[in-house]
Amino acid sequence: MTEQNHFEIVVVGSGPAGFTAAIYAVRGGAATALFGGVAPGGQLLQTMEIENYPGFVDPVVGADLMQKMLKQTQRLGAAVFQESITSADFSARPFRLKASSGKDYTADAVILATGAQAKWLGMPSEEKYKGKGVSGCATCDGFFFRGKEVAVIGGGDTAAEDALFLTKFATKVYLVHRRDALRANFRLQEKLRANPKVEIVYDHIPEEFAGETKLTAVMLKNVKTGAPRRLEVTGAFIAIGHTPATELVKGQLKLDEGGYIVTDDHTATSVPGVYAAGDVMDTRYKQAIVAAGAGCKAALEALAFIEG
Ligand code: NAP
Numbered sequence: 001m002t003e004q005n006h007f008e009i010v011v012v013g014s015g016p017a018g019f020t021a022a023i024y025a026v027r028g029g030a031a032t033a034l035f036g037g038v039a040p041g042g043q044l045l046q047t048m049e050i051e052n053y054p055g056f057v058d059p060v061v062g063a064d065l066m067q068k069m070l071k072q073t074q075r076l077g078a079a080v081f082q083e084s085i086t087s088a089d090f091s092a093r094p095f096r097l098k099a100s101s102g103k104d105y106t107a108d109a110v111i112l113a114t115g116a117q118a119k120w121l122g123m124p125s126e127e128k129y130k131g132k133g134v135s136g137c138a139t140c141d142g143f144f145f146r147g148k149e150v151a152v153i154g155g156g157d158t159a160a161e162d163a164l165f166l167t168k169f170a171t172k173v174y175l176v177h178r179r180d181a182l183r184a185n186f187r188l189q190e191k192l193r194a195n196p197k198v199e200i201v202y203d204h205i206p207e208e209f210a211g212e213t214k215l216t217a218v219m220l221k222n223v224k225t226g227a228p229r230r231l232e233v234t235g236a237f238i239a240i241g242h243t244p245a246t247e248l249v250k251g252q253l254k255l256d257e258g259g260y261i262v263t264d265d266h267t268a269t270s271v272p273g274v275y276a277a278g279d280v281m282d283t284r285y286k287q288a289i290v291a292a293g294a295g296c297k298a299a300l301e302a303l304a305f306i307e308g
Contacts, residue, residue, distance in 0.1 A: 015042025017278025133215025
């Protein structure tokens, strides 16, 4: 039997958007392949426990949820490749894709669900306490800091929203920003200042995350005076922006100034037959359930496209 190298719909990416797209595509009758990389699952693999994804009475570990989505996708008959797509050519149909194995594939429609990665500061101690107090997702992990003191690092809308969200649980939230003025929009800044639980720490950067097995303190440095400051916190939320994974499509699809794929309301990109779903096109919500919804939309659109 010759190996199949043409699929009606190819999904690139294996977060909630990618798996949902593949599930809908294969159930819509299309020959479907999903390229999920070596460790399928996306950002949720780094999430401690998820309590806001409907359908789970008890918290579900991110990796377990993604494993269920993978098995569901395979059971329905989509071909799931544990390979990445390393290059794509959207200049003619069928679209041409090269996988990390070196094999070439073609597709009548492509759904890009390559996600975005939260930026990290890049310090060894940050890496050490990831999942042990250091988090990249306040919405995912904030609940576990009820009654605790936490810090948020960053000065944009995400950091401001994270800080406000965390006041629901934490007794005190330090918002640590590297400059003397926040980037966050005015309304969010007003809310921050009005919230007695929030202390904005301007002109500081983290130098070190510290603790025994779990985080207990963040060591800061004043960028103007060099003076050190120690925050006794058990949670530190890094909110210094996201990087959408659009390397594959640069120069072929329209991207916004932040590098996100531009789509219309129905997930269509600037190239007919190419759709995008999830964090690679979502500048606003960045939630698993929203990504899954967008994956569903993209698959329905792709099915309509291939049926002409
Ligand atoms: P962002 O706007 O790029 O802000 C990142 C923040 O992190 C900036 O304050 C930046 O400082 C700081 N930062 C970056 N690198 C740093 C480092 N190495 N060390 C310390 N601080 C660092 O990212 P975002 O807040 O995630 O927002 C991304 C986009 O989504 C924006 O367009 C935003 O408006 C949008 N968004 C909108 C909403 C909403 O409308 N409700 C909510 C969330 C996000 P500087 O200020 O000094 O550069």
